[in-house]
Amino acid sequence: ACVGHECDLALLEVEEEEFWGEEMTPLPMGGIPELQDAVAVAGFPQGGDNVSVTGGVVSRVDLTxxxxxxxRLMAIQIDAAINPGNSGGPAIAGRSVVGVAFQNLRxxxxxxxxxxxxVVDHFLADYDATGRYVGFCSLGVRCQSTENPMLRASLRMPPSSAPSGVLISHVRPKGAAAGVLRxxxxxxxxxxxPI
Incomplete structure (x- = not known):
């Protein structure tokens, strides 16, 4: 029914009511889990016909x-094995869905x-509002974290116990930030x- 190539999500329609079987209770959508939170990923990876559940912990939350x-959108890195066939399966922390499995590091x-x-909520909100996926806005810049103390010193930024700010490394000539940022x-x- 709807594909968001940018965010690697698709909304599917099921034609046969029998697919749903007996009454199901959907899990609620949760927020972004904390670092080291346990996460389980369900799917149908290669090598079997039954559902597979693998577990791990949250290692990083960052633009990926x-x-x-x-x-480059927000993603949650986990140490669970996400193999071909897991893509599209739910990632669950506690009793909430915290995301959708979608790729591994080759x-x-x-x-x-x-x-x-x-990201899933944005995709669904686009579909609810317009009947299609509109996408994410972009400033048209590439940026770099300023958490490195030497980089902060070279930019005359004060030392920081928490990362703050980003260094603009490239501005696309026809991007939204052209003529505003450099x-x-x-x-x-x-x-x-604050960033």
Whole structure:
């Protein structure tokens, strides 16, 4: 019914009511889990016909390159095995869905990624409002974290116990930020919200 290539999500329609079987109670959507929170991922990876559940912990929450759509969006890194066939399966923490399994880091073990519910919610809100996926807005910039103490010193930023701000490393000539931001700028807040 709807595909969001940028965020690697699709909304499917089921034609046969028998698919749903007996009455089911959907799990609630949760927020972004904390680092080291336990997460279980369900799916149908290669090598079997039955559902498989694998578990791990949250290792990182960060902007990540989405392989399918080539966008950098929020993602949750977990150490559970996410293999071909797990994509699209729910990631569950406690009794809530915290995301959708979608990719792993090639040539590595124990590095999988899930799409967080904030990205899923945006995708669904687009569909509810317009009947299609509209997408995420973009400033048209590439940026770099300023958590490295040496980088902060070279930019004349005060030392910080918590990462704050990003260094603008590239501005697309026709992007939304062209003429407003330039390479070398440090962005500390956006519309009053600290970065």
């Amino acid at each position: 390159q989405y392989v399918h759509g080539a966008a 040539n590595s073990e124990g590095i999988g990624y899930i799409i967080p519910t904030c 390479s070398g700028d440090v962005l500390l807040e956006f519309d009053g919200t």
